[in-house]
Amino acid sequence: MKLQKIIQVSIISSFLSSSLLASKPELFLLKTYKDQNITGWVMSEKLDGIRAYWDGKQLLSRSGKIIHAPQWFTKDYPNFEIDGELWSKRDDFENISSIVRDKVPSKNWDEIKHYIYEVPNAKGMLFQRLEKVKPYENENIKILPQIIIKNKQHQNDFLDEIEEKKGEGIVVRDPNTLYINKRTNKALKIKKFKDTECKIIGYTEGKGKYFDKVGAIICQLPSQIIFKIGSGLSDKFRNNPPKTGTTITFKYQNITKYGKPRFPIYLRIREQ
Secondary structure, rough: HHHHOOOOOOOOHHHHHHHOOOOOOOOOOOEEEOOOOOOOOOOOOOOOOOEEEEEEOOOOOOOOOEEEHHHHHHOOOOOEEEEEEEEOOOOOOOHHHHHOOOOOHHHHHHOOOOEEOOOOOOOHHHHHHHHHOOOHOOEEEEEEEEEOOHHHHHHHHHHHHHHHHOOOOEEEEEEOOOOOOOOOEEEEEEOOOOEEEEEEEEEEEOOHHOOEEEEEEEEEOOOEEEEEEEEEEOHHHHOOOOOOOOOEEEEEEEEEOOOEOOOOOEEOOOOO
């Protein structure tokens, strides 16, 4: 298949159907760690999966789209809200996404678990809220472990461990706060690489083993700066890339004096 035809394919078109929209949940969102004092906080791995909110009856994405989980997966869910990540293993986002976004759930849902890190609108502090989930833990529902931070070195060692295992980073949270349903400085993400978003405006054609496939993404930042991303692209992406205009997330080391990201690496299509 020629590249010109390939770029017309959207791997997310069915998921964007307006018929799948429900009410957008009001959830807590992360800010970025900037060396704040986090004495007494807890930390957990930042899972690179699909955010999933259970409203007591159905699973929804962060933007309120229905997630069509099989009935056997959710049959023992609680009748109250829980929030977490649908996840299988590290460095597996494309597989997770293809399973979770399918309107007709496949048998591959047996690879997925729902790791819970919050109980929206429940009373009490973080550990009290998570305590409500314990009676419902099973093969599909797991409470994401929250580790009490001993000191800065403990935090850095945990971050190193996660990133060495190809994890995305860590999340640190103040456990002594009530539930907050917005972006908050009481919940922070920590990564060695920065990440941000850009819009796909085109592709370059690959060479050698990537002949007639995508070689690199041509991206545009909100600042109108245009640059290319050639790292982090799977064979599946190179064969069937999303359509131009799609927003993606990538990571990078820093910004050059010309305003371009240094060492950009593709991560994922932005969750809608």
